[in-house]
Amino acid sequence: MYGTRRALLCAWLCATAIAAHAGPRAEVIHWWTSGGESAAVKQVEQAYRDAGGTWVDTAIAGGDQSRAVTINRIIGGNPPTAAQFNTSKQFLDIIEEDLLNPVDDLARRDRWDEVLPAPIVDVIKVRGHWYAVPMNIHMQTWIWYSKAAFAKAGIAREPATMDELFADLDKLKAAGIIPLAHGGQAWQDILLFSMVLSNMGGRDLYLKVIRDRDQAAIRSAAFRKVLVAYKRLQAYVDPASPGRNWNDATALVIGGKAGMQIMGDWAKGEFIAAGQAPGRQFGCLPGLGGDSPYLIQGDVFVFPKTGDAGALRAQKLLASVVEQPGVQLAFNKLKGSVPVRLDADASQFDVCARKGMAILRDPKRPVGVAEVYLTPDQNGALQDVLTAYWNTNMPVERAQNSIASALRY
């Protein structure tokens, strides 16, 4: 009895002692909790352990919830060592309050100015300092289509213009297939809209509206055409669409019940989990035509300010581990995204990811998604208008006016 207790006590003490000597201890808040995501983050955790650190995992389901916890803990004076954010303006306010540690050394050493795509640099570099370590790049507006459904509808080649897209949707409809699988949730509505705006309006109009919030561009005839085309897509969506989750919409494409879905590259995981292979049972189209803008976002780690030397060491170690090419490959293969470095080795990825990595190297094509340029509440206000416009018979003029006033503040 006493023996076991003493053994237990020793085990506990010894474990604590080992932990104390196990090098920098990093508490990491993130929201990678789904199957593939948590497998991906385990790779980072393992690499951090191998580098001599102790990883304390604080996984919180749901990005909103996770970010709220991070911000509350920063305000409360008990920040985590590192925390996940999206590559967006979500953490701009924290930078401006001077609550994040910059990672300038690492950025200089790894020449981030040269090897990271410009939209990513724009968000993580503020007034000459680097405040976040990028993990991955997601492209949000892929067109995923079912090869079986396309064959049934008699579609021989992938659409290259908006008109061809509508023609294909008509063919799918005539063949008795749901032409467009869409989950009617606000964030999916804005994603669909971004796809139409970038493919139809091109890079210039997209950036003028979303990045510059240019009132004249928003009130232009070209932008109105985009809004009309966006709304036109609604005729190709099935009645049960409102409120549907994105993966349920993907399941419709996987089953051949729907022709296509416009969704980020995380949808690929659903196809693969269902035993389908890219280029065989399903196709992936990064945009219409050869030079469509490529809408990217991703995840980053930020490092809340701390005076504690141990925590500072942990932050430095984590930042350098995350950027190792091996860690980047292992993480992104499981996550469905692609590495942030333009010089990453593409040969280990599937055909869709390879297409994406090639596009990323063309400096004219990558642009950020709306969240990269807009503050969370501007983005939210835009989302409110778009989802109302999508779901009601709001006249296009009114939608245009509402967008102008949503982006004015």
Add this chain to the structure above:
Amino acid sequence: MATLRLSRVTPWTALLPMALVAALGYLGAGLWTFYISLTGSRTFPSGHFIGLAQYHRLFDNERWMLSLHNLAAYGVLFVLACLVIGFLLAVFIDQNVKGEGVFRTIFLYPYAMSFVATGLVWQWLLTPGDGIDGTLRELGFQDVRFDWIVSQDVAIYTVVIATVWQMSGLVMALMLAGLRGVDPEIWKAARLDGIPAWRVYAQIILPLLWPTIATVLLLLATAVAKLYDAVVAMTQGGPGIASEVPAKFIMDHLFLRSNVGLASAGAIVLLVPVLALLAPYAYARSRKEAA
């Protein structure tokens, strides 16, 4: 002398913690929220004073206006339906039905469960193609359509249905307690005079139940103002923004959209009708106590 003073001090001492909590937690937080609503706070509270600009922006916001409109429509229907159904259920149980305990439990059960869970069940039930809609069609009613939850105009009513299902049991329990408190002599007298039961309920019992009804109204009114979980679980404010409510707008702007200033302005606006509702009630009570 000393004992007298002690006996006077004791109740105040006992009340002090509660008074402090009320003063700091409610009043203090309320004032702080009002102050923040006058600033340009974003993710973090800031002291940058911008006057009533947040309120101006709030009432320029289509979603906020629709939320207020939804809340009014929801509030009227929800309160009325809960009162009527709760009262009828209570009257039903008051007839000394067999297995009263079983019925009481069944009616009260929805209230005991988390709405986040039951709201999801309601969402499934109401999804067109599945649930009620699908069952009706499988039973052979091919032309019947029950797609309220995805409809712009009536989605908010599905929230009414589900929350009435949840709350009317509680209303029943309170009303039943009231009914049980009615003097049996009244019933005897009414029976002797040959007055039909429904008239006794309508003209004698209901007025007697007034204090119970006031309590129920207060509970229901606060439930209306804080309506949030039902909408999140059932429609997420959709389709589009058709079933948005003010509490969801405030929560979204506090956390998701990092605009504490605008959220605070919304919270203050939401506080006004609650106070307007509470004030007459508190006034009536204070008059009664004084009399």
